[in-house]
Amino acid sequence: MIDALRQSRERVFSFFHRAESDRELDAEMAAHLELAIAENLQNGMSAKEARRHALLHFGGLEQSKEHYRDHRGYPFMETLLQDARFGLRMLAKNPGFTLVAVLTLALGIGANTGIFSVMQQVLLQRLPVPHPEQLMLLYSPGPTSGHLSSDEVDGSESFSYPMYTALRDQLTAPNGSQPSPAGSGAVFAGIAAKADFSVSVDSRGQTELARAELVSGNYFDVLGVQPAIGRTLEPSDTATLGGNPVVMLGYGYWQKHFGGDAGILNQSLLINNQPMTVVGVVISGFDGVQLGLVPEVYIPITMKHVITPSWDGLADHHDYWIKLIGRLKPGIPLSTATAAIAPTYHALIAEEAPSNTRMSAQEQSQFLAKQIVLKSGARGRPILENDTRQQLLMLMAMVGLVLLIACANVAALQTARGAARQKEMGLRLALGAGRGRLVRQLLIESFLLSLFGALLGLVIAGWVSSALVHFASANGVAEGLSSSLGGTVLFFAAGVAMLSSVIFGVAPAWRATHVEPVSTLKEQSGGLSSGLSHAAMRKGLVIFQVALTLVLVTVAGGFVRSLYNLQHADLGFQPANILKFSIAPDLNGYTKERSLDFFRRLEERVSALSGVRSVSGVEEPLMEDDDWGSNVTVEGEPPETAGTHHPLRNGVGPGHFSNLGISLLQGREFTIQDGPTSSKVAIINETMAKIFFPNGSAVGRHMAFSHDPGNLDIEIVGVVRDSHHSNVRDVPKEFVYIPYRQETSAGRSVGHLTYYVRTSQDPASLANAVRQTVADLDVALPIYDERTFVEQIDREISNERLTAALAAVFGALAALLAAIGIYGLLAYTVTQRTREIGVRMALGAAPQVVGRMILGDVAQLVGIGILIGLPLAYSLGRVVDSLLYGVKIFEVAGVAIALLTLGIVAMVAGCVPARRATRIAPMIALRYE
């Protein structure tokens, strides 16, 4: 084994020192001969005879050298280099072919690599921390009682702060410590907590909104993240509730806002009007534990009362808002850990159970059965992954198919070249070249094409990747994605290039070398027989391309139609000509009363601006994937269902429904008279009215929210049409609106609102006037998320827009490549059949007949391709249908459009060669060779 290693090391060395070693061998052999000659002379031979004898005895000099070289280095590698040099010459001799092939491959490889570079970040890349495989996300599925904020489907990732501290204290033991005798569940080296919020940061007189990560003091320690400067937050920073007004800056935020100035250390930043001392900057490269969401400042979680002024919740067992990430002690398997923490968690849950209000007996028993579920946290929180996994995989599959179509084109080109090089191959075979050697030669040429394609493809991949990353960041899909092509991506590109060279290279190479030397050498070029089997192969390639193109065009069509549906969905309101913006005075220290006063004055001033028709504010913004609900009790409801209905709710300003164009079906709108002290009122949507008042009018009836039960003291004053709230895909749900000025629920300060300004002109043109109006009222108050409502809706469906756009591009690319394939095949067959066509025309065939004959060939190939492609499209369609809105991939309209597209593409591609066929002059054709 060691010998073998050593030998291969020596061989590699020799391989790179061939010339030197050759010189040495020459010298050594010369010495050998001299010695032999000298001895022969001594034995009495003549000089001439001595030399002859020595040479004879030595054997063939060149043979010996060759033999020696075989043993010395890598003869395989040396001939490989020869082949590569020869291949380069052959490619250079045929620049047109080379250019087309390289460009085609570059497109295919580049698009694949670009998509992959984003996909691998979202689906594969692990957190840049030591031993990410030890990290675990904690979930606890099951019922909850109280307030829940979550960004996953079932909310099972949210914990209360008291539960977090209990878990941290009971499940954590320092590394290397002995497990306690009770066999406790102390399987974690540490458990960290985090939650993200927006904060207002006032630095050097300017207030801006920033994304804050509230973290437990051990967060950086558990993750193993170092500071770039200063120190990280520490457990002592969160030792007391409300404690330690210190802040750590994210690296990017530090660079952007403070130019990377280390002088920021120990200075004070005004965050939500509270001075906090900058103690450090997080090391470059660490962007939090949720891909796509880059924290700008890190604040001790115990400072929560400052971050969310009206909602502390730190001491509340029934406020579920914290996400947990733990680091298992080394060597503890997942199953062991899960089992070990179960008893501890059960005890905590049992302790908490009695305080669950309004839980049915069944819910209570489900609550007591809750477990901690651990999922790998190596890649951090998978929110972005969950949102985009299917789209990314589908796009990756589509772009893979595009590459296959591109490979088919290059294979067709190779086949054509193979036909042209038949003589060369025949000659080389006749001269004794092994077939394997010739195949290798051709494969190396293919590999060179792929290599150049990949190099150019990397440029394209860079564009694709930066375009995607830019789109994601500009549309609020994900921040902090990298557009640089790292090691994994380069590796992928190399792999794809290798694979494609095999795909498009092997068959043509095998075909090209299966020639009978004698017949090839004898055969005239341009004859009828030589091209037939090549043509068969190229026909097969075109059929393959048509089938795949049909699949891609059908799928792309589905996504485009789905997007059209999304963009033209009836949302229940009129979003055109509306400017929206958000404002959060509570983050700047406003009390509720001051905020309400501020909002009233702002509304007066904005509605007085010229070009503004009306304005209204809401607590929960529309079309931003946010929603909020509460249990209600409604007049006339049977006692057993009282308090169990959970409609969505929102607080809205006067004139909100007419401002947004939501039709009022019964009763009245909220007005300026519906203030904090006047009688409580509500408006419900038609879905809710139908559920509670199927027979009578809802107006004048009463209801109450469960957090404020008592009497049913809220009067329903109106019913409005259903409208979408959180996104375009919403299905109608029960909805209660109240005046925001009557908001009383805990955790709602009404300290921030989102405004919708309906304008009589281009809404974007009013942005400056609105900003000025806010500044006139309070210059320190930032406004954020300012854009037109239409832009906001576009952002909300940006995943779908991107998917549809990319799918369309891939479909178009596939169609283009297929067109090139069809054109290439026909141009080739027309040339091949020139003489035959000439004969036909000489015998009286009309040009139209000839043209039809050629186009008939196309139709046949396309027909077969379609027959193969349809079932493929059907099965792929079923997989991706769930991503679509209001359409299916495989339905009559979609398939018809795809077939039509394909037909047009085929006819356009076939037209030029067919016309050329009809113009063949019989006499010239007959003389043509």
Next chain:
Amino acid sequence: MGDAKLDLLQGTLDLMVLQTLASLGPLHGYGIARRIEQVSGNEVLLNQGTIYASLVRLQQRGWIAAEWGTSDNNRKAKFYEITKRGRKRLLQDAAYWQRVSNLMNRVLAMPEGEPEL
């Protein structure tokens, strides 16, 4: 003439070279070739050139080392010397060769025409 000479079995040349170097000390390629011819009583059919392939193989395996030097009659030549690892290898290979050789002798010593075993 050629008919009477022995064609070398694959691998035997390496062993001969090692043994030659082990018993005679540093030698150049020509010397090794000549020595093998002499010992074999000119019974070996050796194209002297083939010795160099064997030498490079042995060198790559680290069983012999080479250095340029001057021959007895003042010519520059590359001298080969067996290494410690080479000696170990030689012992193993020689033992193996002995066993094969003994076995062949015994097998071939079986009397003809008498079915045995």
